[in-house]
Amino acid sequence: MVNGYQATSLKEALKILAKESVTPYSGGTDLMIDPEEHATFLFLARISEMKNIIEDTEYLRIGAACTFTEIIENELVPEILKEAAAQIAAPAIRNLATIGGNICNGSAKGDSALILFATDAKLRLVSSRGERVLPIAEFYLGRKKTALKSDELLVEILIDRINLSNYYYKKVGARDALAISRVSFAAILNVADGKIVNCMTAFGAVSDIIIRRPDIDAMLVGKTTKEAKVVKKEYIAAYDQAIIPIKGRISAEYRKAVCMNLLRDFLESNGI
Amino acid sequence: MMINFILNGQKVVSTAKANERLLDILRTEFACTGVKCGCKEGECGACSVIIDGKLVNSCMVAMGYVESCTVMTIEGYRKTERFAVLDTSYASVSAVQCGFCTPGMVLASECILAKNPNPTEAEIREGISGNLCRCTGYNAIVQAISIAAKEGKGLW
Numbered sequence A: 001m002v003n004g005y006q007a008t009s010l011k012e013a014l015k016i017l018a019k020e021s022v023t024p025y026s027g028g029t030d031l032m033i034d035p036e037e038h039a040t041f042l043f044l045a046r047i048s049e050m051k052n053i054i055e056d057t058e059y060l061r062i063g064a065a066c067t068f069t070e071i072i073e074n075e076l077v078p079e080i081l082k083e084a085a086a087q088i089a090a091p092a093i094r095n096l097a098t099i100g101g102n103i104c105n106g107s108a109k110g111d112s113a114l115i116l117f118a119t120d121a122k123l124r125l126v127s128s129r130g131e132r133v134l135p136i137a138e139f140y141l142g143r144k145k146t147a148l149k150s151d152e153l154l155v156e157i158l159i160d161r162i163n164l165s166n167y168y169y170k171k172v173g174a175r176d177a178l179a180i181s182r183v184s185f186a187a188i189l190n191v192a193d194g195k196i197v198n199c200m201t202a203f204g205a206v207s208d209i210i211i212r213r214p215d216i217d218a219m220l221v222g223k224t225t226k227e228a229k230v231v232k233k234e235y236i237a238a239y240d241q242a243i244i245p246i247k248g249r250i251s252a253e254y255r256k257a258v259c260m261n262l263l264r265d266f267l268e269s270n271g272i
Numbered sequence B: 001m002m003i004n005f006i007l008n009g010q011k012v013v014s015t016a017k018a019n020e021r022l023l024d025i026l027r028t029e030f031a032c033t034g035v036k037c038g039c040k041e042g043e044c045g046a047c048s049v050i051i052d053g054k055l056v057n058s059c060m061v062a063m064g065y066v067e068s069c070t071v072m073t074i075e076g077y078r079k080t081e082r083f084a085v086l087d088t089s090y091a092s093v094s095a096v097q098c099g100f101c102t103p104g105m106v107l108a109s110e111c112i113l114a115k116n117p118n119p120t121e122a123e124i125r126e127g128i129s130g131n132l133c134r135c136t137g138y139n140a141i142v143q144a145i146s147i148a149a150k151e152g153k154g155l156w
């Protein structure tokens, strides 16, 4: 085919990527909005190594070329990610759009990327030179800028197999189904033997990069709900400082206010 | 250097470039003008087609993606028994006004019923949530799909 390669194995795709000037094409729902006339696409949808959803002893491994429909229908996927995926666009977009594309577009508005931040997911990046595993927070460098090298593909997303069932997720958008999120918030809080063992929060679409601050969340870890209430004010103040909405947007203050409300609601829903 | 796929049950070969939109090629090279263009942004669903059994917006698909796939447009779907049931049910409640959204809406209806022959109203509304209609206000369309589910027993 002219202006395109359809790879059927990862090895083949990496070889093409190393040699040619091609754009990886997963579901195409970002690329086709405004396709470059001379772009040569490297189609990923038939690479079986990028289509699996499997568990090993450490991780749930999601292939980067899995569509949101496939993620919603898979029984291994945690509810928090399914819920976020189910709220993305409409079925016909979810049948194309992939989780890998949602990350590699580098947007702070990615609804599945938000969940991957909240769960401290890792990304397996592979090139013909070798491979590396990067925490998702290190993958995003700035507005639409990522650490992806031109000869690398995101092959898998690795999610730690910790308990994710006590989660909080809200997307506050202009129009429900089709809206690219305006503000979104995801959090997980686990209590064991009366003490908070982990608290993980992430704020989407409010800044150039999704905001994830484990250092602030650490204020609540190791405490009972009662003790957490004592530091609640301090905790909220820390986020009030940390969330710097994109300047120059009329809605900046609105976005921030929504974030703070969602954070409070999350704490209250956990008795804090 | 060609792109091979199955269009409405027939093997076809396209000379299009891999980065061209399926929507444009279906309309120009294959004269499938039932595939409508409303936005080219994945928002309206007028360009819906079924690829390998799944509803997709053909404006969001590059030609190279369909290599070795099965593509069904309204032109092919028209020849099925299932279409006849939907055609009757849409007509019975006047679910077609200007008709611009109808090809996409009918294919979305097919995908709803193929997945679930007895959908609830909420499932129907979710299934057509990516297909905009400026005329009917959707209620008649939702009704038409419910009627097809009842009348088409055994077909889905």
Ligand SMILES: Cc1cc2nc3c(=O)[nH]c(=O)nc-3n(C[C@H](O)[C@H](O)[C@H](O)COP(=O)(O)OP(=O)(O)OC[C@H]3O[C@@H](n4cnc5c(N)ncnc54)[C@H](O)[C@@H]3O)c2cc1C
Binding pocket: A023, A024, A025, A026, A027, A028, A029, A030, A031, A032, A044, A064, A065, A087, A088, A089, A090, A093, A096, A097, A098, A099, A100, A101, A102, A103, A104, A105, A109, A110, A111, A112, A148, A152, A153, A154, A155, A177, A178, A179, A180, A181, B041, B042, B043
């Ligand atoms: C109508 C509509 C509604 C939408 N609604 C939402 C929404 O509610 N929430 C939301 O988050 N998004 C939404 N989106 C945006 C889009 O659908 C998602 O971001 C989607 O996940 C992108 O995935 P894709 O596979 O289609 O990406 P593609 O367009 O294939 O790729 C996106 C980018 O990532 C690169 N890339 C893709 N995969 C890889 C890989 N494995 N390795 C290296 N690079 C790669 C590509 O080169 C490209 O630069 C919407 C889009 C449309 C058209």
Ligand code: FES
Binding pocket: B036, B037, B038, B039, B040, B041, B042, B043, B044, B045, B046, B047, B048, B057, B058, B059, B060
């Ligand atoms: S033309 Fe494809 S969704 Fe509107």
Ligand code: FES
Binding pocket: B095, B096, B097, B098, B099, B100, B101, B102, B132, B133, B134, B135, B136
């Ligand atoms: S009948 Fe006119 S847009 Fe639906």
